[in-house]
Amino acid sequence: MDTIALSQDQQRLARMLKALGNPVRFRIIQFLAEHQTCITNDIVQSTPLAQSTISQHLKVLRDAGLIQGEYEGPATCYCLDTEGVRWLKNQIGNWLSECCQ
Amino acid sequence: MDTIALSQDQQRLARMLKALGNPVRFRIIQFLAEHQTCITNDIVQSTPLAQSTISQHLKVLRDAGLIQGEYEGPATCYCLDTEGVRWLKNQIGNWLSECCQ
DNA sequence: TCGTTATATCGTAATTATACGATATAGTCT
DNA sequence: AGACTATATCGTATAATTACGATATAACGA
Numbered sequence: 196m197d198t199i200a201l202s203q204d205q206q207r208l209a210r211m212l213k214a215l216g217n218p219v220r221f222r223i224i225q226f227l228a229e230h231q232t233c234i235t236n237d238i239v240q241s242t243p244l245a246q247s248t249i250s251q252h253l254k255v256l257r258d259a260g261l262i263q264g265e266y267e268g269p270a271t272c273y274c275l276d277t278e279g280v281r282w283l284k285n286q287i288g289n290w291l292s293e294c295c296q
Numbered sequence: 297m298d299t300i301a302l303s304q305d306q307q308r309l310a311r312m313l314k315a316l317g318n319p320v321r322f323r324i325i326q327f328l329a330e331h332q333t334c335i336t337n338d339i340v341q342s343t344p345l346a347q348s349t350i351s352q353h354l355k356v357l358r359d360a361g362l363i364q365g366e367y368e369g370p371a372t373c374y375c376l377d378t379e380g381v382r383w384l385k386n387q388i389g390n391w392l393s394e395c396c397q
Numbered sequence: 398t399c400g401t402t403a404t405a406t407c408g409t410a411a412t413t414a415t416a417c418g419a420t421a422t423a424g425t426c427t
Numbered sequence: 428a429g430a431c432t433a434t435a436t437c438g439t440a441t442a443a444t445t446a447c448g449a450t451a452t453a454a455c456g457a
Contacts, residue, residue: 201319205326213317217415218302221310228392235434248416250435255414269424269433280396287388291329295381318445336404349446351405370403370454 204286207260211283214259219244220252227262227275234270305387308361312384315360320345321353328363328376335371 201209215221223238230237239249253273256262260279264271302310316322324339331338340350354374357363361380365372 209317209319209322212313216310216314216317218310228395245417277396284388294329295378346447
């Protein structure tokens with residue numbers, strides 16, 4: 196599957212899906228959806244995992260374009276990347292439309 | 297994230313997303329969508345990967361409920377699990393509907 | 398029954414992901 | 428400047444994934 200590569204969009208989509216495929220990251224997205232916006236520590240507090248671990252997961256989600264983070268004083272304020280999430284939902288919505296409804 | 301576990305549906309969803317997050321498996325799904333139905337060897341031929349590798353990927357997709365396979369003589373005939381794909385598309389469609397469109 | 402064909406599974410090596418503690422960085426307040 | 432707070436990054440151990448070749452399984456035809 197190296198010769199028959201994915202398109203740019205498909206690569207982006209696969210990247211997002213992979214990011215979401217991890218249960219911890221999936222929960223982080225849910226958490227952000229419920230809380231609109233919050234700092235890293237809020238997310239850390241909601242889990243039994245170490246701060247460094249969560250920070251790592253946040254990076255993956257950020258790189259995938261699913262969340263955004265901006266500095267607020269010493270903290271980082273995270274929220275969903277609604278643009279990215281919408282794009283993802285759109286892609287999946289149109290995906291395999293010929294065969295699966 | 298062990299204490300605050302995912303629901304049954306969310307686990308199933310995450311499992312599907314993880315399966316699709318791999319570029320090889322993503323291409324297999326595309327291939328099946330284009331060819332409707334085909335045997336393992338057709339998929340193997342379309343890639344530079346070994347037969348055993350593809351077989352392994354097919355198992356992951358099958359376990360995730362994204363494809364179905366049934367024996368046709370010595371071969372296995374694969375096709376999309378339209379039920380599963382539709383469920384996935386539905387889940388993503390309704391997902392985060394409050395915040396993202 | 399004995400090949401032949403098509404897959405699945407096994408054993409295993411190499412890579413990637415996941416988790417942690419320790420440390421670095423950067424803003425804030427005194 | 429110095430202490431405090433919140434995060435990110437580094438180094439590293441462990442686990443999971445991905446790939447391969449070799450082998451097992453199961454149907455089919457001579």
